[in-house]
Amino acid sequence: MINYLNKYIAWYLSSAIERTGSHHLFNNTYGGLGHILMFHRVLPQTSSFRIHNDKGLEISPEHLESIIRFLQKENYHFLSLDELPEFIKNNKLGNKFSVFTFDDGYFDNYQYALPIFEKYKVPFTVYVTTDLPDRKALLWWYFLEEVLIQSKKLKFTWKETKYEYSMHYNILKERAFMSLRRLMIDTEREEIPGLLRLIGGSDYQRYWDRMEALGMSWEQIREMAGNRLVTIGAHTITHRALSRLSAEEARHEIAGSKIIIENKIGRSVKHFSYPFGKRNLAGDRERNLVNECGFSSATTTLFGNIQPQHADHLLSLPRITVNSLVSTSVLNLSINGLIPAVRNRFKRLVV
Numbered sequence: 001m002i003n004y005l006n007k008y009i010a011w012y013l014s015s016a017i018e019r020t021g022s023h024h025l026f027n028n029t030y031g032g033l034g035h036i037l038m039f040h041r042v043l044p045q046t047s048s049f050r051i052h053n054d055k056g057l058e059i060s061p062e063h064l065e066s067i068i069r070f071l072q073k074e075n076y077h078f079l080s081l082d083e084l085p086e087f088i089k090n091n092k093l094g095n096k097f098s099v100f101t102f103d104d105g106y107f108d109n110y111q112y113a114l115p116i117f118e119k120y121k122v123p124f125t126v127y128v129t130t131d132l133p134d135r136k137a138l139l140w141w142y143f144l145e146e147v148l149i150q151s152k153k154l155k156f157t158w159k160e161t162k163y164e165y166s167m168h169y170n171i172l173k174e175r176a177f178m179s180l181r182r183l184m185i186d187t188e189r190e191e192i193p194g195l196l197r198l199i200g201g202s203d204y205q206r207y208w209d210r211m212e213a214l215g216m217s218w219e220q221i222r223e224m225a226g227n228r229l230v231t232i233g234a235h236t237i238t239h240r241a242l243s244r245l246s247a248e249e250a251r252h253e254i255a256g257s258k259i260i261i262e263n264k265i266g267r268s269v270k271h272f273s274y275p276f277g278k279r280n281l282a283g284d285r286e287r288n289l290v291n292e293c294g295f296s297s298a299t300t301t302l303f304g305n306i307q308p309q310h311a312d313h314l315l316s317l318p319r320i321t322v323n324s325l326v327s328t329s330v331l332n333l334s335i336n337g338l339i340p341a342v343r344n345r346f347k348r349l350v351v
Helices: 002-020 022-031 061-073 084-089 107-120 140-149 170-185 189-212 218-225 247-265 284-292 308-312 328-335 338-343
Strands: 034-039 097-104 124-128 153-158 161-166 230-234 271-273 297-303 317-321
Touching: 002 328, 022 328, 022 338, 034 297, 034 328, 061 107, 061 328, 084 097, 084 308, 097 107, 107 124, 107 218, 124 218, 124 271, 140 170, 140 189, 153 189, 161 170, 170 189, 218 230, 218 247, 230 247, 247 284, 297 338, 317 328, 328 338
Parallel strands: 034 097, 034 317, 097 124, 124 230, 230 271, 271 297, 297 317
Antiparallel strands: 153 161
């Protein structure tokens, strides 16, 4: 919830800070050569209550367009991920770059995002978790949201531990979600369906059926791969935190997703995105495995812009998170370096 409130504070203060021009003082040191933007979903706005974690994965089509227009006005050069490594090594353009990336492979990337990028002729990347198009994905974060929104109380026992939540107010639903999120991340994948059945109770199947419809099909992914604006990357098979797996399991997740996607789309897959890509979940071992699997770049969820030093660290690229709470003012303070400087305690983020 603290992170949630911080985002609202940034939303309200960003315009005032922007008007002072103080963010330009951070540009040379923390703005870097440009940035990689991280998105997940593009969906029409709704007034219904949403769990912040899931709403924080979304942006409206109108908001996405406003961001593209803002970056055009600021003379950013739109790059594909294929172009990025060479650009970082030999920065010969006069202006900074912007790269758009989407994690997971949701159907709305095809339905809403693709037409917008075609309209503005802007390249973008979709990192596919292969269990989504294979209809095997355990999208427990959306499953939990469905359960919590429709429940006032939740009570179950898991591995001799009792879990009980009273959720008469939305803030209590948020807290319950964060508690259950920690439980899910710490649970072995093969055990998650059983845990979700306990949580979903008699409505389990109804919740689960809705989750299966969220991902793109392989036919849609192949169509996107054939579009000159679209790069398809890999995001593991099952979207598990790699650092929690054995080296053999992590290698299977990384290499397996690459092989599956290449076989499905008939094209080479060169770019990777770490699930839950914080430093403690995607460290040296994971970078070494990604390197062994032949990827030319890999993105994290660490918050920062791309520095010249990233030419030697292409497998640990930071990104700027964009969601419904990131206005163009917040984005401006981020890509100019002020917010990354504060969030990273005034250290330039390289690895």
